[in-house]
Amino acid sequence: MSSPRQIAPGAVHVPGWLSLGEQRDLVTACRAWATGPVPMRHTVLPRGGVMSVQTVCVGWHWRPYRYTRTAGDVNGARVAEFPRWMVDLGRRALAAAYGDHGGYTPDTALINFYDAAAKMGMHQDKDEKSGAPVVSLSIGDTCTFRFGNTENRSRPYNDLLLASGDLFVFGGPSRYAYHGVPKVHPGTADPATGLAGGRLNITMRVTGLADPLRGHGDGDLDGRLPSAG
Template sequence: MTEPLFGIDRPPTILAPGAVHVPGWMDRAQQEYLLRACVDWAAVREPRSIVLPGGGRMSVRTLSLGRFWKPYEYDDDEVVPPLPDWLVRAARAGLEAAAAVDPLVSADRTSTDHSSADHTSADHTSADYTPDAALVNLYGHGATMGLHQDRDEAVSAPVVSLSLGDACTFRFGTPEHRGRPYTDVRLESGDLVVFGGPSRMAFHGVPKVFDGSAPDWCADVVGGPPGRVNLTLRVTRPPTHPPTLGG
């Protein structure tokens, strides 16, 4: 397939106050590096299809870095690959790029707290943004992600999301409920999404993945069709708990 002209025909957009989409934020070399890292992490800890408390099973497979996530908490008794410091630096750069489009992305969340978690609030600059966990979600054929909130973190720091492989429809709503209004945007391999501030607790999901839409070179990196690969980096607890870094 012909690779899209990232950053030329798709300018950065504000999905909602404090939520930013930056197309083509990663170049091919950066994407290849990150895809290879995902392959290595999966070799250490096999991605799982998460079973929800109600008994349903998520159609995506998930791999945790830094801290193990399960609905609806982080479990430090589970051993997972460490979150590498180069990925933390990439997340900081992503937050900086998003804040240049909409400064609200790094602001303290000013809307009503829609989470049952006891959040610690503060403004978040790219210099002090230090994720301590990441989720690697692998979308195979037919996999989707229902609308949900990322509400298991004990702080209000932004979420940084990186897309690789197949394109998808990313649906971004409001903090109030799962229904309309929401915005649908197509995410391509290399795209960045950051949401924080008033949109930190917004409902979001992936109703559709465009199978086979990944750049051709992705198959060479992972040894076959990559599907959609999504990494979301989060700060899960106050900075009094140092993050586990490595690599």
């Protein structure tokens, strides 16, 4: 692992943060999630466009531009639980980037698979009701990651390479920075991760949404129930 590098205030790149073993375990977990309960798919945008990346979610299902527990735009199933080990991984990631995890409790992850031709246009991650940081992990082929400003999709931005095992965290003043993936560099992956080609990106986030079934989060139901006395 190299030392953390600040790209902008609140945006930190930690090259080679994940060990090879951790990358392998994440590839295995993502492969399983890609098969169900909600299969990985190309997200269809409201105006009919289709994203070139393939996505599967855990914890909450994202579709433009909201989070739900069930994947109404795929097969109607409830997405897989957000595992405790991923909360712990998210906390270790924040501690590595910022020196302290501050009680970070991600409740959703978007898992994106990029083939050699896939890209992601400049966008903000703003469907979350929480301003908590986004933790991004990359595995497989290296990509060019464009990290911009909070005002618009254009310059100033920074182009950096995200390679297998890299951590990128954006929070604080960078939380709503525009970002995207203009290019994946085929043939740059180490097959020892279990991913022979393509790029896997996992972003953990805090939705800030209540879970009506469990009473977690904002609008916690527990607070509104009559006390047992």
